[in-house]
Amino acid sequence: MVTPSEQIEHIYRQVERRNPGEAEFHQAVREVLECLGPVLAKYPEYADQKIIERICEPERQLIFRVPWQDDRGVVQIARGFRVGFNSALGPYKGGLRFHPSVYLGIIKFLGFEQIFKNALTGLPIGGAKGGSDFDPKGRSDSEIMRFCQSFMTTLCHYLGEYTDVPAGDIGVGAREIGYLFGQYKRITNRYESGVLTGKSPEWGGALVRREATGYGTVYFVEEMLKSRGDSIEGKRCTVSGSGNVAIYAIEKLQQLGAKVIACSDSNGIIHDPRGIDLTLLKQLKEVERRRISDYTAHRDASYVQGGVIWDIPCDVALPCATQNELDETSAKTLVRNGCVAVGEGANMPTTPGGVRTFIGAGIAYGPGKAANAGGVATSALEMQQNASRDAWTFEHTERRLHEIMKNIHQDCFETAKEFGSPGNYLIGANIVGFRRVAQAMLAFGII
Numbered sequence: 001m002v003t004p005s006e007q008i009e010h011i012y013r014q015v016e017r018r019n020p021g022e023a024e025f026h027q028a029v030r031e032v033l034e035c036l037g038p039v040l041a042k043y044p045e046y047a048d049q050k051i052i053e054r055i056c057e058p059e060r061q062l063i064f065r066v067p068w069q070d071d072r073g074v075v076q077i078a079r080g081f082r083v084g085f086n087s088a089l090g091p092y093k094g095g096l097r098f099h100p101s102v103y104l105g106i107i108k109f110l111g112f113e114q115i116f117k118n119a120l121t122g123l124p125i126g127g128a129k130g131g132s133d134f135d136p137k138g139r140s141d142s143e144i145m146r147f148c149q150s151f152m153t154t155l156c157h158y159l160g161e162y163t164d165v166p167a168g169d170i171g172v173g174a175r176e177i178g179y180l181f182g183q184y185k186r187i188t189n190r191y192e193s194g195v196l197t198g199k200s201p202e203w204g205g206a207l208v209r210r211e212a213t214g215y216g217t218v219y220f221v222e223e224m225l226k227s228r229g230d231s232i233e234g235k236r237c238t239v240s241g242s243g244n245v246a247i248y249a250i251e252k253l254q255q256l257g258a259k260v261i262a263c264s265d266s267n268g269i270i271h272d273p274r275g276i277d278l279t280l281l282k283q284l285k286e287v288e289r290r291r292i293s294d295y296t297a298h299r300d301a302s303y304v305q306g307g308v309i310w311d312i313p314c315d316v317a318l319p320c321a322t323q324n325e326l327d328e329t330s331a332k333t334l335v336r337n338g339c340v341a342v343g344e345g346a347n348m349p350t351t352p353g354g355v356r357t358f359i360g361a362g363i364a365y366g367p368g369k370a371a372n373a374g375g376v377a378t379s380a381l382e383m384q385q386n387a388s389r390d391a392w393t394f395e396h397t398e399r400r401l402h403e404i405m406k407n408i409h410q411d412c413f414e415t416a417k418e419f420g421s422p423g424n425y426l427i428g429a430n431i432v433g434f435r436r437v438a439q440a441m442l443a444f445g446i447i
């Protein structure tokens with residue numbers, strides 16, 4: 001008789017063997033699979049129908065050449081990716097990442113995470129991710145436009161509001177979505193608003209989508225603290241990154257009465273004990289697209305090149321930059337310094353050792369697929385508005401986002417309890433997301 005944990009170990013070994021060299025994908029799969037033992041014990045039909053094995057195999061994977069010309073007239077060749085991982089709950093949905101570190105293993109880890117995250121939102125969206133190893137840093141506006149046009153020239157054949165709906169991620173914001181949408185419209189001869197989300201509100205985008213991931217992460221942390229009789233008000237917070245997710249996490253933390261004392265970019269960290277000046281940060285990062293070190297030219301704060309933000313004592317830590325940015329050593333430092341809550345705005349920012357440290361210490365740990373689901377949830381709200389040719393107010397959309405985040409928290413909280421691990425949001429999130437997808441897959445038969 002093979003036990004559920006032996007079955008799971010066997011499946012994981014198969015995934016490793018079939019996807020060599022994709023370390024981030026292996027890490028994401030292992031984390032989910034390690035939570036599923038009690039689920040297989042309760043639902044033996046999942047094993048009979050090989051639901052886990054099917055979920056670990058993407059439904060489709062596209063890799064394509066993206067040739068483009070730089071401002072000097074030199075031809076450049078990048079690689080494009082789009083992985084449609086699972087469409088049991090709806091059309092493929094997930095962002096595009098433009099960053100030189102992108103390869104198939106990164107896109108697959110992100111796409112895999114997206115399956116469960118999207119299921120957690122309770123909205124009808126499947127899981128996908130895409131992107132390119134194109135490096136937008138230092139590129140002119142016209143280079144970005146030419147690259148986006150070339151990228152979409154190939155990708156457009158695989159998209160559609162009922163098929164696959166990309167959005168932004170690292171290196172892809174409203175500017176890139178504009179160029180991508182323009183090219184899609186030109187090639188297909190269709191003004192298909194619902195084919196991309198994260199659009200500008202002037203031409204079909206949802207208000208609050210820009211803010212949604214950061215705001216949602218803070219709402220999730222607020223719920224975790226509330227469940228422990230605590231609140232965000234007055235907390236000292238550190239937020240890594242200074243991109244879309246970080247900026248709007250800082251905004252919501254400040255609105256709720258917290259003080260954010262540090263943020264970062266890939267070069268270094270800013271420590272501003274009086275509290276980050278958000279107007280200045282937005283001007284530097286969103287308008288002027290500068291490095292965060294320039295903050296100190298305008299304000300009395302310290303900049304540490306290559307510093308570790310998690311060394312700064314705080315009550316609440318929000319990793320909002322990139323995968324594996326918070327390791328076991330940093331996790332131990334945070335716990336030792338009295339940190340009571342961690343909310344992952346980024347995807348898989350904490351290494352497995354770091355996650356074990358947080359859970360072992362009993363602090364409130366909100367895993368990315370639950371805590372940062374507000375971004376994709378608001379993308380689904382953007383799709384709703386596009387489908388009904390409607391545009392909701394900021395207040396209405398933010399209220400919907402807030403409700404969704406509260407529901408995600410509640411579902412994770414209750415499910416962790418149901419499976420014997422109260423307070424463990426990692427187990428709660430993975431089981432809620434997995435069970436929803438698994439039930440739909442069972443209903444569809446072997447496809």
Ligand SMILES: NC(=O)C1=CN([C@@H]2O[C@H](COP(=O)(O)OP(=O)(O)OC[C@H]3O[C@@H](n4cnc5c(N)ncnc54)[C@H](O)[C@@H]3O)[C@@H](O)[C@H]2O)C=CC1
Pocket residue numbers: 168169170171172213240241242243244245246264265266267320321322323325345346347372373375376
């Ligand atoms: N944009 C969205 O709606 C969503 C984004 N995410 C995740 O949030 C994270 C951040 O994404 P965005 O803010 O959209 O990207 P972005 O491109 O707007 O910003 C990324 C930020 O991270 C910083 N960064 C990158 N590597 C770093 C490192 N090693 N150390 C410190 N800082 C570093 C960059 O300097 C930049 O400030 C990513 O993990 C992304 O997958 C998750 C859910 C939705």
Ligand SMILES: O=C(O)CCC(=O)C(=O)O
Pocket residue numbers: 093094095096117165166167168169197347372373375376377379
């Ligand atoms: O809004 C979306 O469709 C995707 C957001 C995303 O890429 C993510 O949740 O990591």
